[in-house]
Amino acid sequence: MTDVGIGLTGLATLIALIAARVPIGVALIGVSFGGLWILVGPRVAWGALSLVPYKFTSxxxxxxxxxxxxxxxxxxxxxxxxxxxxxxxxxxxxxxxxxxxxxxxxxxxxxxxxxxxxxxxxxxxxxxxxxxxxxxxxxxxxxxxxxxxxxxxxxxxxxxxxxxxxxxxxxxxxxxxxxxxxxxxxxxxxxxxxxxxxxxxxxxxxxxxxxxxxxxxxxxxxxxxxxxxxxxxxxxxxxxxxxxxxxxxxxxxxxxxxxxxxxxxxxTWGRFSQAIRETLVTTSALLLIAVGASLLTRFLALSxxxxxxxxxxxxxxxxxxxxxxxxxxxxxxxxxxxxxxxxxxxxxxxxxxxxxxxxxxxxxxxxxxxxxxxxxxxxxxxxxxxxxxxxxxxxxxxxxxxxxxxxxxxxxxxxxxxxxxxxxxxxxxxxxxxx
Structure with a gap:
């Protein structure tokens, strides 16, 4: 399979996972990591997984x-x-x-x-x-x-x-x-x-x-x-x-x-702590999706x-x-x-x-x-x-x-x-x- 074919297969897999109600952040990261592994090997895939999230969130x-x-x-x-x-x-x-x-x-x-x-x-x-x-x-x-x-x-x-x-x-x-x-x-x-x-x-x-x-x-x-x-x-x-x-x-x-x-x-302390808790949960979910999208960009570019x-x-x-x-x-x-x-x-x-x-x-x-x-x-x-x-x-x-x-x-x-x-x-x- 060509590199472009691997990329398109990865996108099709991503759509299937989202349709199956897999959380979108998890689906993005999983497909991108797997696609990079197939394209350029495990070392580069693990390297991207360690560097891309830091680079994006920093x-x-x-x-x-x-x-x-x-x-x-x-x-x-x-x-x-x-x-x-x-x-x-x-x-x-x-x-x-x-x-x-x-x-x-x-x-x-x-x-x-x-x-x-x-x-x-x-x-x-x-x-x-x-x-x-x-x-x-x-x-x-x-x-x-x-x-x-x-x-x-x-x-x-x-x-x-x-x-x-x-x-x-x-x-x-x-x-x-x-x-x-x-x-x-x-x-x-x-x-x-x-x-x-x-x-x-x-x-x-x-x-x-x-x-x-x-x-x-x-x-x-x-x-x-x-x-x-x-x-x-x-x-x-x-x-x-x-x-x-x-x-x-x-x-x-x-x-x-x-x-x-x-x-x-x-x-009140209850309202303050609840606002902090909801902020942390929402921010974490947003950044997980954003990191996954950043990895997907890398995968699509390489393929x-x-x-x-x-x-x-x-x-x-x-x-x-x-x-x-x-x-x-x-x-x-x-x-x-x-x-x-x-x-x-x-x-x-x-x-x-x-x-x-x-x-x-x-x-x-x-x-x-x-x-x-x-x-x-x-x-x-x-x-x-x-x-x-x-x-x-x-x-x-x-x-x-x-x-x-x-x-x-x-x-x-x-x-x-x-x-x-x-x-x-x-x-x-x-x-x-x-x-």
Missing amino acids: SWILSSVPMFLFLGFISYHTQLTRGMFNAARIWLSSLPGGLAIASIFGSAGFAAVSGSSIACSAAMGRIAIPEMMKHKYHPELATGTVAVAGTIGAMIPPSIILILYGVIAQVSVSKLFLGGIVAGLMTAFGYTMVVLIRVWLNPSLAPERDPSVGFAEKIAALKETWPILLIMVGIFGGLFGGIFTPTEAGAVGAFLACLVAIFTREM GAGDFLSGSILSLTSNPVLLLVGIVCVYLLIGMFLEPIGAMLLTLPIVLPIVDSSGWSLLWFGVVLTKLLEIGMITAPIGMNVFVIKSVVGNLVSTSAIFRGVAWFIVMDLILVAILCAFPQLVLWLPTLVG
């Missing part, structure tokens, strides 16, 4: 991943985000479906301190869904809105996906963050349009509007948002003001979150399978539009079955050369890729955000009802992807302006 910018995760878990467990939702609820109460819209913008606020789609869905699910159910919102609208609003967590910085993409693609994380802000805000406003249209078409989905909230009450509600606003200003003010780097921003944000939680008397696949895809068409449509469809498909970070790290060794050869901006592609991966978080059959919301509501709402609730938003997501692909400057103008 990247300084990766230290921001556990810090941003810890920031999100601290904010979640100490309920620092509750005021953000309450303020959005009061200010948007006069709009049709005001509580649902409030959950969208509350999620956008929480996204600015979490970087995690799942954490965003879990936090808003516990805060917003009981409030909507109490006000007689239709269960599909209530749960579907919160499930999709959580996807904003991976787009608005700090985003774990964007950090990992920046490390692998060698793209400035700060510029990726700036591009993610625009795409994240577009997503929030797009979801708001979906809620408004649905309630306009079917007023029974949400109760009557409440225009009775006074200006004084609105101002008082804004005061409740100071914990998150303080953390956001501390992170982004220092980051884009050049005071510290994206790597240091995570540590600064986590430190500020702890100080604010202590000041508000929400910090020539990566270049073969990239070249084969490029040879299918010279039309960049068709090529981009094909890449979008592939990510929409694999997003239905794999979690976002695993899907990204598994495919980047093949896709990045295609993007580079096509002359597309790697910065723009990173933001579009993040958007595509987040659609997978609400798409059947896996739809991790949907199952997070299901765990929050228990037997009150069926899983199929939640999936029906997110279907409308998936249509808007596809429209937004088309807009971002048709007009790359929407993503690039802010990084270009600042950088």
Whole structure:
């Protein structure tokens, strides 16, 4: 068998292992190690297994991943985000479906301190869904809105996906963050349009509007948002003001979150230790997958399978539009079955050369890729955000009802992807302006 054949066989084995529910990190490392053993012998395979993980994880910018995760878990467990939702609820109460819209913008606020789609869905699910159910919102609208609003967590910085993409693609994380802000805000406003249209078409989905909230009450509600606003200003003010780097921003944000939680008397030893424990578990899982993907890149490069696949895809068409449509469809498909970070790290060794050869901006592609991966978080059959919301509501709402609730938003997501692909400057103008 040729070297390329060994590489392609390894990829087929990897897909089979993932389909058999072998943890993706274990499958990546196992297939890559075995493939290197067959290609170049046991000595090189063991050498790669000892050197590649260290080389990848020793990247300084990766230290921001556990810090941003810890920031999100601290904010979640100490309920620092509750005021953000309450303020959005009061200010948007006069709009049709005001509580649902409030959950969208509350999620956008929480996204600015979490970087995690799942954490965003879990936090808003516990805060917003009981409030909507109490006000007689239709269960599909209530749960579907919160499930999709959580996807904003991976787009608005700090985003774990964007950090990992920046490390692998060698793209400035700060510029990726700036591009993610625009795409994240577009997503929030797009979801708001979906809620408004649905309630306009079917007023029974949400109760009557409440225009009775006074200006004084609105101002008082804004005061409740100071914990998150303080953390956001501390992170982004220092980051884009050049005071510290994206790597240091995570540590600064986590430190500020702890100080604010202590000041508000929400910090307990139990919450603190739980946040640390969840940070360690999540970071370990992410790095295991990332190390496996790094080994896979080495295996594909040595076998020539990566270049073969990239070249084969490029040879299918010279039309960049068709090529981009094909890449979008592939990510929409694999997003239905794999979690976002695993899907990204598994495919980047093949896709990045295609993007580079096509002359597309790697910065723009990173933001579009993040958007595509987040659609997978609400798409059947896996739809991790949907199952997070299901765990929050228990037997009150069926899983199929939640999936029906997110279907409308998936249509808007596809429209937004088309807009971002048709007009790359929407993503690039802010990084270009600042950088």
